[in-house]
Amino acid sequence: MHPSHALVQGRQQVTLDTPLMRTLSTLNSTTVPKPIVGTVLPKDESREFMAVFPDIVRDLTDAGRHTDIPEANKWFAKVLQYNVPTGKKYRGFALVYSYKQLVQPEQLTPENLRLAYIMGWCVEMLQAHFLVEDDIIDQSEIRRGKPCWYKYNNLGLAAINDGLLLESGVYHLLRLYFRNMPYYLHTLELFLQVTQKTILGQHLDIHSTDLNGRPKFDKFTMDRYNSIVKYKTAFYSCYLPVALAMQMVSGELSLTLEDICSSGNINDDYLDCFGESEITGKLGSKDIEAGKCSWLAIVALQRVTPKQRALFEQCYGYKDPVKVAAVKELYEQLGLPATYATYEEESYNLISTQIQQISRGLPHQIFFKFLDTIYRREG
Template sequence: MGDSTAVRTMSDAQLFEAQFDELVTELTKRDYQDPVLADALGRLREVLIYNTPGGKRNRGLSVIGSLRELLPPSQLTQDTVQRALVVGWCIELLQAFFLVADDIMDGSVTRRGNPCWYKKREIGLDAINDSFLLEGAIYRLLRRHCRDQPYYVHLLELFNEVAFQTELGQALDLMTSPPGNIDLSRFTMERYKAIVKYKTSFYSFYLPVAAAMYMAGISCEQEHSNAKHILFEMGEFFQIQDDYLDCYGDPAVTGKIGTDIQDNKCSWLVVTAMGIMNAEQKAKLEEFYGRNDDASVEKVKELYQALQMPEVYQRYEEESYLRLQKLIADHAKNLPHSIFLNFAKKIYNRKK
């Protein structure tokens, strides 16, 4: 990563950014590949550059951020920091893999302010294979950078397990909200929380902290279980916040146009609203929810407004933060509280 003096003066975010081009080159270089693969490697380069950077990078940066809380500075050698940055990019690749596929399944139009990858004219459903390329890149990087480390198998198992949990969550989400098959009786808070736990919390919250814990030599199951308790609360709040922003966020800030209402999504807003609606409002909701026209979406938003959903959400956010502080006090006995508090600062009160 260049001159070591320059490296020492760069922030983690700058180090992380600088690492990306090197990883793209490493994944697409020709010298150890069959020359016939040049076109496919060119495609991989395009896929990586279009889909991996551009997000908030909270997940990826949380690996090095957490490792700095877990290890004394004397153990944070340049090699250790670099490996943490690579593992962070592996999480960003996992996220890109999920998002490319997810956008196809949801029929989404924009992602991070740009057209979804599959929406680009020459791409279409070839994007399915492109998502597999992003997943495959994770394991090439882990092998190349971490194979000789004592935590290598832990990381492999962690990424495999988290990917599977996320895919189970996605299956549950798709089965709960099939397009064109509107049945609001499926929308329960219990099911919503299960979808969030498996689809979001494992990979967005537990994965980066667990990876840092393994890299710091913490492999005790109890410690990982304690971390999960705290991180799942954060993951649940993060998704609820995402659902809220889908309806009430500014697309110019969030980078995407919300489609949960017309996509018949089992979102926190609809599940919570159903719990406080009268029979007449429920009938209206059933008439208009999941319909792909602006007038129907507007009717649902009017119902939310009548139920004062923004105020209900603000109360939920405050309660969630208090719950989180209690979980940290109860479960983070042997782990630095700062790991979790740093995460919390990034997500509470976010606008995108």
């Protein structure tokens, strides 16, 4: 294996091609005491993280860069402010939390902590890039309680370029702040590899429907769903933040994060259908309207009668509110809310057991914090 393929440095190298623990397909009834649920960062540290963002905007739009095109710089600032800091920032917070858990106390200086904040914002910018492009592909209406960026002032497909601006900003920040660090090259490669993995996952998601946007129900399998979650979501949402923290301090990375992220994605699927729009910041059910290969749809197809399947295929993948309501009613008839509640409880116990068994030297609390951010989440 070429050393440039390594995610982290240490006695055991873990790569993006290392086989992952399989997504939860069996449940364990072993009860493990639940850790205290809390935010990834305390409020004061969250404020410190947020306080760095204006500097990020200035670094990307001022500081003597592209002075001959002030209009573009001003627009880039607007793109950043609209799309990057308004989410939950789980990924950025997770990176900072992981870094603080892993670094030696004498190395936790204000300067190093600021670098961790900046690296966290790089992850948040990559997330924003993916979301801008994803909303265009899915023709979504609402993101984080406001119009999707491509809907802002009817931007339309011009927003594709803004998504690319966000991605390019990641690499400018990395060069600006980390080019003299020993982990710089590995960090660049990690961002590039994770981006490629996410694009491949997006391909699987997109091609679960045909060119007319109709669902390919023969592709609605749990194996395909697991692959979509792993590639489109898990690598950049769960793997990347901790891997980057590891890069900054050197160490080993457990793969338990992949199971945690899978559980979180199933939670997203459930909330997309049954969550309160005031909390989720979304209107309707994007997964039903777009004909997504979702956990709910797959489980439903495993349970339906021939008559129910015919109804499902007639209604799934349409924006018609009547058809969306019919799919939701079918989910209720099939007992999917109760199935999800059982899954959530038992998967929490299983993952908690796995965390307790980790012997790779990483603090267990890193993994419990990840788990707590998605367990019984409402939005």
